[in-house]
Amino acid sequence: MSFAELGKAVRKQFFYKFKLFFGLFYSLVITQAIAIVFSFNGTGSISSGQIGQIHFYSADIVLVFTFGWAFISALQLTTKPFRDNEYLFVFNRLSSHLSNLLFLLALSFIGGLSAYLSGYLLKVAVYMFFDFQLIGTNDITSPAVVVAGIITIVLYIWMFASLGYMVGSLVQFQKVFAILIPSIIIGCLILVALSESEAIIRIGKFYFFESSFLLVFIKTTATVCLCFLISAVSTNHLEVRK
Amino acid sequence: MEVIHCENVTKLQGKAKALDQLSFSIKENTITGLIGRNGAGKTTLLKILGGLWRETSGEVKVLSRRPFNSLYVSENSIYIDDAFHFPSHLNLKEILREGERFYPNWNRTLAERLFDYFEFHPKQTHANLSKGKRSTFNMIIGLASRCKVTLYDEPTAGMDRAVRKEMYRVLLKDYLEYPRTIIISSHYLEELEDLLEDVLLLDNGKKVLHLPMDELKEFAVGLTGRSEVLLQWLRGKTILHQQNAGPNELYAVVKKEDISLPEAQRLGMTISPVSSSDVCVYITDRGQGGIDRVFR
Amino acid sequence: MIVVSVIVYLLIFIVIFAAAFALNKLQAKGGFIKALFFSYAGLLIISSVVYFVLPLEQAEKAAIKSDGPSLYHYFETGQTDKIDPAFIKKQWDFTYEGKELLLIDNHNNLPMTYVEKSAEENLLEITYYEKPTYIDGYNISAYTEGPNITLSADSLMIADYWNEEHAIFKPEFPFRQFSDIRLMPDEWGHGEDIIHIRISEDIQLQYEEWQNIYLMGE
Structure with missing residues (x-):
């Protein structure tokens, strides 16, 4: 198998996947629409008798929901019906993983860009249809920060997608993960809720409080690579169209 | 290749x-x-x-x-x-x-x-x-x-x-x-x-x-003849399939290479070709008698 | 409390993701999905364009004015005439001929209210003083109206402005991460606000114990 052959197969599969998983764009629109509705009350608000209420608007909720969408969609890519469709034509596991990696990046790009733009949709809707006194905006004025921010959104979504992909692959590898992983996630959430577990908050801060773009880039892409490596190893012996 | x-x-x-x-x-x-x-x-x-x-x-x-x-x-x-x-x-x-x-x-x-x-x-x-x-x-x-x-x-x-x-x-x-x-x-x-x-x-x-x-197509032949004669003659040979073909008559399928056709004719047996699909069925039969055995 | 909110969010997430899961599997017609997706994309692009032509003000960090002594100080010492007139936000002049006046507020949320008795007849003069509140570098008080005070036959209604709603547009968190912008201020200083009522001696002002009302010079 030459490198060129692999590249050709990956390219073909990449475009095929867009046709195959077009339904993902449907759920993207629905997910973001729901998140926008949730955002109408403001991502945060403060109030007092003297100033009334102040709502702070941003598309944070849309972003978080898009993370979830990416996670679920990537997980679904690994499930049997999706995989069977994928493996109809020319493939091997390596080309399949590589094309999935790229496909998820493309999905993240679309999801991230629309999540970013949905912030404007939210704000324009609030401006036009809500009887609120608008105090002002806090727009980012530096183009470098805007570019870095958009890339970061895409990277975060890609990271969640590859996490979902890894979880799905592990479940395909050993069914026990289907019970294990949700238990771990829910357990962690409860832990955070009950004791504000330091370790988990530190993980969150590690990714989302990083103020250096370079470090964000390194941290997320390293996570993506790790997830795909684990996925590739765990599904290397997986048989298809059982 | x-x-x-x-x-x-x-x-x-x-x-x-x-x-x-x-x-x-x-x-x-x-x-x-x-x-x-x-x-x-x-x-x-x-x-x-x-x-x-x-x-x-x-x-x-x-x-x-x-x-x-x-x-x-x-x-x-x-x-x-x-x-x-x-x-x-x-x-x-x-x-x-x-x-x-x-x-x-x-x-x-x-x-x-x-x-x-x-x-x-x-x-x-x-x-x-x-x-x-x-x-x-x-x-x-x-x-x-x-x-x-x-x-x-x-x-x-x-x-x-x-x-x-x-x-x-x-x-x-x-x-x-x-x-x-x-x-x-x-x-x-x-x-x-x-x-x-x-x-x-x-x-x-x-x-x-x-x-x-x-x-x-030439793998097997079907022989029809009197049961005792047929069974006697086929003793020691692999019978792929046998069934009754009438009173005292037996139909048996055997590998062509196992028997000599002129001899069979001489013994008064009717020789019939066996279709390839029947051969496949007979060879992979789960034991003699097939599904009928279940009802025996 | 945090447990409840986490559980609620968890439930919302589960419902939405179950829905997303179902939708992904749904054999929706390709044409419909295309139409939906491209109209959403169109809507996003249009709203981004619209956003940039909206007359929106960028936040400018105003220097917080904390000059001069506290407003309370002037009232406690009776030197109300020395207050900088810039802090007067609203004034009402009524003539009231009755003997008794009932003071009502709508939310039990009156600012500190000082009542000053005067020898003038039929006097009912109300002044609302406010030192501005700054949130996130904005002078919020510039966007608030102040209380609404109305006089009817025998009562004075002070309606606060709790119902006023304001919006501030913020960038999303990955952008905030690379800048010093925050979603919400960690803390904000309330400016002081005081209602000053000057009223004729012969008018009997009636109010409840728990209303935040002080008589001057007592």
Whole structure:
């Protein structure tokens, strides 16, 4: 198998996947629409008798929901019906993983860009249809920060997608993960809720409080690579169209 | 040149052996029929050859490569079965277009002509096709892809007799025009007789026979005669099948090479040819008497 | 409390993701999905364009004015005439001829209210003083109206402006991460606000114990 052959197969599969998983764009629109509705009350608000209420608007909720969408969609890519469709034509596991990696990046790009733009949709809707006194905006004025921010959104979504992909692959590898992983996630959430577990908050801060773009880039892409490596190893012996 | 080569291939499914120490090889540009009862391991073998499943042990070579995880084998082989489900939101024309993008030797003219001949509608979806239509469509994909190794697993499932015959004619014509290595598994061996060059007979994951079709046709003969005479004469020889043919009359099927026909004639037995499909059934019979034994 | 909110969010997430899961599997018609997706994309692009032509003000960090002593100080010492007139936000002049006046507020949320008795007749003069509240670098008080005070037959209604709603547009968190912008201020200083009522001696002002009302000079 030459490198060129692999590249050709990956390219073909990449475009095929867009046709195959077009339904993902449907759920993207629905997910973001729901998140926008949730955002109408403001991502945060403060109030007092003297100033009334102040709502702070941003598309944070849309972003978080898009993370979830990416996670679920990537997980679904690994499930049997999706995989069977994928493996109809020319493939091997390596080309399949590589094309999935790229496909998820493309999905993240679309999801991230629309999540970013949905912030404007939210704000324009609030401006036009809500009887609120608008105090002002806090727009980012530096183009470098805007570019870095958009890339970061895409990277975060890609990271969640590859996490979902890894979880799905592990479940395909050993069914026990289907019970294990949700238990771990829910357990962690409860832990955070009950004791504000330091370790988990530190993980969150590690990714989302990083103020250096370079470090964000390194941290997320390293996570993506790790997830795909684990996925590739765990599904290397997986048989298809059982 | 050997296109497919298997040596001591075993496939475990759970504890059961779907394939058991199977060894055979298939030459380039032949049509082989893969025959066997349900559960003989036909599908397992084809899926391993197509690179979909992984052999548990032994050596599998398709186009000199191990098919599992081989991009080269995947590009040069196609596995068609009736569970060949296409994405439901692609219509039939779009599926053909995808096939064309993936397979380098794709023959568009053939695909389109067959598509029109069998009266498919471009906007139809695969999921909405009837079982027979779906099989027909899958076979069109298999034909048009013109892969060096084409594996058909029960390709005619659900097709009516007329379509089956037409499909086999198309298969033969296209094979003559563009020779390649084809394996077809099917229940209907009679209809395939004129098409097949070789027959590979499996039973319980083991190879029973691997013969040219012509030899299979001559493999066995049926003898009808008086029971005592027949049984006496056949003592020590393998009787593939026997049944009562009337009062004191017995019909027995034996390997042609085991007996001498002139002698049989001399003993007053009626000699009848045994069709290749009957041979296959008799050889893979679960013990003497077949299903009747259950009611005994 | 946090447990409840986490559980609620968890439930919302589960419902939405179950829905997303189902939708992904749904064999929706390709044409419909295309139409939906592209109209959504169009809507996003249009709203981004619209956003940039909206007359929106960028936040400018105003220097917080904390000059001069506290407003309370002036009232406690009775030097109301020395207050900078810039802090007067609203004034009402009524003439009231009755003998008794009932003071009502709508939310039990009156600012500190000082009542000053005067020898003038039929006097009812109300002044609302406010030192601005700054949030996030904005002078919020510039956007608030102040209380609404109305006089009817025998009562004075002071309606606060709790109902006023304001919006501030913020960038999303990955952008905030690379800048010093925050979604919400960690803390904000309330400016002081005081209602000053000057009323004739012979008018009997009636109010409840718990209303935040002080008589000057007592």
